[in-house]
Amino acid sequence: MKNKTLEEIGSRLASARKDKGYTQEQLANLSGLSTKMISAAENGHKAMRPENIIKLCECLSISTDRLLCGESVMLDSLAEHDELKQLTPKQRDALSKIIDDFLSAFK
Known part of the structure; x- marks a missing residue:
């Protein structure tokens, strides 16, 4: 039984990975991890070690919060605004991605 x-x-x-236009093999080459490990992680078959999570997030220019929790910490800090409270989970995810992409442009 898979872990949700x-x-x-x-x-x-x-x-x-797909948003960046990478294949699993390309991401494996960029991160120094195996294609097998990336495939297992994407399919929910295997948990990743913390250092591998960090490597993948760096290669994909996303935060670990986004990968692990689905949205950025920045979005949580903005949650006090009434407009944000009314967003659907899909809208929150899209906004989180926009914020992460914007902030990664300044790294």
Whole structure:
């Protein structure tokens, strides 16, 4: 039986990889990890070690919060605004991605 949390993280990993236009093999080469490990993580079959999570997030220019939790810490700090409270989970995810992409442009 698969772990739902691992499946969700895997789905976000696959989505971030595809958003960058990378194949699993390309991401493996960039991160120094194996294609097999990336495939297992994307399919929710295996948990990743913390150092591998960091490597993948750096290669994909996303925060670990985005990969692990689905949105950025920055979005949580803005949650006091009434407009943000009314967003659907899908809208919150999209906004979180916009914030992460914007902030990564200044790294």
